[in-house]
Amino acid sequence: MAVITINDKDVQLAESERLNLIQAAQRAGYEVPHYCWHPALTVVASCRMCLVEVGEKKPDGTVAMQPRVVPACQTPARPGMVVRTNSEKAKAAQAATLEYLLLNHPLDCPVCDQAGECYLQDYSYKFGRGYSRFKEDKIIRPDKDYIGENIALFTDRCVMCSRCVRFTREISGTAELQIIHRGAHAEIDVFPGQPCNNKLAGNVVDLCPVGALCSKDFLYKQRVWFLKSTSSVCPRCSTGCSITIDHHKDIVYRLRPRANPQAQGWFMCDEGRFGYKYINAADRLISPMVRHDKHTLYVGWEEVLPVLRRQVRQAVTEAPESAWLVLSPWLTCEEAYLAVRWFRSLSPQTRLASGPVPVVGEDDRYPKDVHGNPPPLDKTLFTIRAEKCPNRLGVEAILKHYQGTIHSFDAVLEAARRGEVRVLYLTGGYPEPGWTSEHCTALEGVGTLIVQDILPSPLTSVAKYILPGAAFAEKDGTFVNHAGLAQAIHRAVQPPGEARSDARIFVDLLERRGLPHAPALRAELASEIPCFAPLNAGQIGPLGVFLNGEGKP
Amino acid sequence: MSFEPVLLRNRGVPDVQRLEVYQQRGGYRALEKALRMSPAEVVQVVKDSGLRGRGGAGFPCGVKWTFLPKDHSGPIYLCVNADESEPGTFNNRILMEEDPHQVLEGITISAYATRATTAYIYLRYEYGRCYRTMQRAVDEAYAAGLLGRNILGRSDFHLDVYLHRGAGAYICGEETGLIESLEGKRAWPRIKPPFPAVEGAFRKPTIVNNVETLACVTHILDRGADWFKSIGVPPDPNNPRDLGSYGPKLYCISGHVNNPCCVELPLGVTARQLIEEHGGGVWKGRKAKAVVPGGISMGFLSESELDTPLDFIGPTKVGCLGLGTAAVIVIDDQTSMVDVLYNSCRFFRHESCGQCTPCREGTEWMTKILARIRRGQGELSDLDQLLEIANGIGITPGTTICGLADGAAWPVKNALTKFRAEFEEYIRHHGRHHDQR
Secondary structure (H helix, E strand, C coil), X not given: CEEEEECCEEEEECCCCCCEHHHHHHHHCCCCCCCCCCCCCCCCCCCCCCEEEEEEECCCCCEEEEEEEEECCCCECCCCEEEECCCHHHHHHHHHHHHHHHHCCCCCHHHCCCCCCCHHHHHHHHHCXXXXXXXXXXXXXXXXXXXXXXXXXXXXXXXXXXXXXXXXXHCCCCCCEEEECCHHHCEEEECCCCCCCCCCCCHHHHHCCCCCEEECCCCXXXXXXXXEEEEEECCCCCCCCEEEEEEECCEEEEEEECCECCCCECCCCHXXXXXXXXXXXXXXXXXXXXXXXXXXXXXXXXXXXXXXXXHHHHHHHHCHXXXXXXXXXXXXXXXXXXXXXXXHHHCCCCEEEECCCCECCCCEEECCCCCCCCCCHHHCCEEECCECCCCHHHHHHHHHXXXXXXXXXXXXXXXXXXXXXXXXXXXXXXXXXXXXHHHHHHCCXXXXXXXXXXXXXXXXXXXXXEEECCCHHHCCEEEECCCCEEEEECCCCCCCCCCCCHHHHHHHHCCCCCCCCHHHHHHHHHHHCHHHHHHCCCCCCCCCEECCCCCCC | CCCCCCCCCXXXXXXXXXXXHXXXXXXXXXXXXXXXXXXXXXXXXXHHHCCECCCCCXXXXXXXXXXXXXXXXXCCEEEEEECCCCCCCCHHHHHHHHCHHHHHHHHHHHHHHHCCCEEEEEECCCCHHHHHHHHHHHHHHHHCCCCECCHHHCCCCCEEEEEEECCCCHHHHCXXXXXXXXXXXXXXXXXXXXXXXXXXXXXXXXXXEEHHHHHHHHHHHHHCHHHHHCCEECCCCCCCCCCCEECEEEEEEEECECCCEEEEEECCXXXXXXXXXXXXXXXXXXXXXXXXXXXXXXXXXEHHHCCCECCCCHHHHCCCCCCCCCEEEEEECCCCHHHHHHHHHHHHXXXXXXXXXXXXHHHHHHHHHHHHHHHHHCCCHHHHHHHHHHHHHHHCCCCCCCCHHHHHHHHHHHHHHHCHHHHHHHHHCCCHHHHCC
């Protein structure tokens, strides 16, 4: 154990730890302001915001401070070091840097998208001075809306921390962003005609500590202080990036990556970042519907569920092996578990199948080299996976437990074509409806087709019962990613209209009392199915829990 | 004074840029001598001589060489800093134009001592004639077996020398900025550690030395460390941080003098001697108001400080940053210090690379304040503001990555402390009386 003193507080460091002084100070509870430093990027020590004083404790107990200030980001914490983050000298250096940064800043906070989550605001408040002594004309630079399809640059607000430039060089490997001009006239720019449109480009907006790089998707939509944040998991591929859903009044405004070294690291891809819009879609299914001949009627849940339950039970009693339940890889583990419990309670001979698993192309690994080729596996910093669903492993683990083998969706279609399917309970949740008219044709002969989904599709126009389910931001539960990491998702917004979380539908079908409670269901799942045993506490921390060590379940 | 020039001894000799003339005058004798020694012995000789870097910082050259990792598998690079861009400095140019083989010999000896196999001469782009004379000298040396493989028949010593023309920025003269520029990137100085001797150009150990430093190496090997130590100023025994100022130095004299020139003198001459004995006195019969001791970034000496010895420690005793490049710029008593300082600030504003916030914004701010003062809209409080900015960006150590901000700050500090009355008067009269002259 090594000890380092920060502002008269002692901090313990493990032998193997390599911390810089920002991190060490964080541990002691002191904030060292910084712009250019980011834990996922190389150190450039250029913003000079994190200047602190350092010294050493001599054997005789006296402290010898260096005459110079040093950047905390660049200085490794060494045993015996004495650091002053709030001495007069350090505070003066920090305040001076902030004053410099604001010299040519337009101070347009009232109309700035970053206001409320801006480090220029926060640090000015904490470390800066209350007024400007700059009497000269500010440098005015043109804003650039051509930086990327989803990115706009408000040039004047930039503090030249170069985080965005380093991101495109070090993480995406695409190197679109660069600095042009010199000195006080330096600006971020792209090479003409080559905008920053790589699949990770949206991250530069999160990395930007000020309001310079803004997301065109979010621009002017909402003041950030009205947003509420809910932690969740991105469902758009099996990487399962930890995210934060920012929402207000039941509308999702944006997704942001949440740092999680177990899942994805620091970032997320644009496919996931901008792939939430189906939640707010105008044509969401909002009420249960029952088909009578050619007409569908909106009905209430209390009407439809008893009828549906009765009809399914009757069909199962007559021919249990022709009753199928299809579990979509978009269901949470809890939902899949409840669905299976209900279906199997009707008869153990009922058939369980997995829904279609969308796979697009191959895994996309970063950073790319100059030719756009992916890096070797051990040098990969970020992967966008080809499997475009969040919970295949979780659903399959449940299917395997109850049925041993897993029937594919093709097997369902095959059985339907042979006329061997009397009841088909189909769960969906796909953001791009996975159902095509071919599926419709194949499922024509199904006696009773029940579709539980979120968006209209060819299947909803032929199904007997249509049950509106919930999207990932509208429910609680567990997703298991490609590596067997179980992560919790939380409800951020209400499902639209009469739509309900899938878990609640299955609880009602099971005739259980009350509403589904994710931690309780998780604990139940853990006690029923051995591979989910690591979840027996019911709660999952923000970083998730690996099922079965670190391997697959 | 009986000082015999050494570095400039071939100056004016017809055709001395040619290899055979240079050799007739004793050229490449030092290289032969060095090759009879082991590299470690050469390093020791240079270390013993007390040679300090001539580029501005005055770091002991031999000590720098010992920072190279031992038993490195190579390659090790030697970068020759010929990006001479400190205002008022032109000694490298004279060395390269007048006596290129002397420089080349020093490069070869230094490469032998540091086990470097490639030397890059990072040449200021504007130095077209230097480029041509140096390139001719390099070609001649290759043809004569003084460069390339198996130099002077030694099967274990190879050296390739490349001339790299710079990208036209002051910051390319900073050693890590030079390396970045050499690698083809923006000349943004690197954070240290790692120092270039450990990880420099192309992530390999690299030594960066000034042209004049390497020219001195030639003569140290030729005449010995003791000869070098017999010239100049020994360290002050009462100052443990003074490493001494040994050897000859090229002083550049420019500005308001009758005879701007570059002279070679032992370290430690005074600014007054330089102006009177070599610069031919201040022009037009005027008096000097201020003198820049070693390139504008070092600050100003006032008239009463002209007897300061210009060695590595002298200028610091009167509040200047240091000796710098020993480029003496004379400013006569008819010149406004406001204009001088504005020009200095404008230069550093223009040359700031923009990496560190204090330098990028501070140089801009200082220039704008001085521009306003010159427009007659200055206020007395602006002077304290200028001093505070100078203190924040450069005088406080550690606020920026490289020394450019220090160079921008010291002239401001010196001008405003040594000539404050003039600034105040200028502001009070809204700059008008200066326009009447």
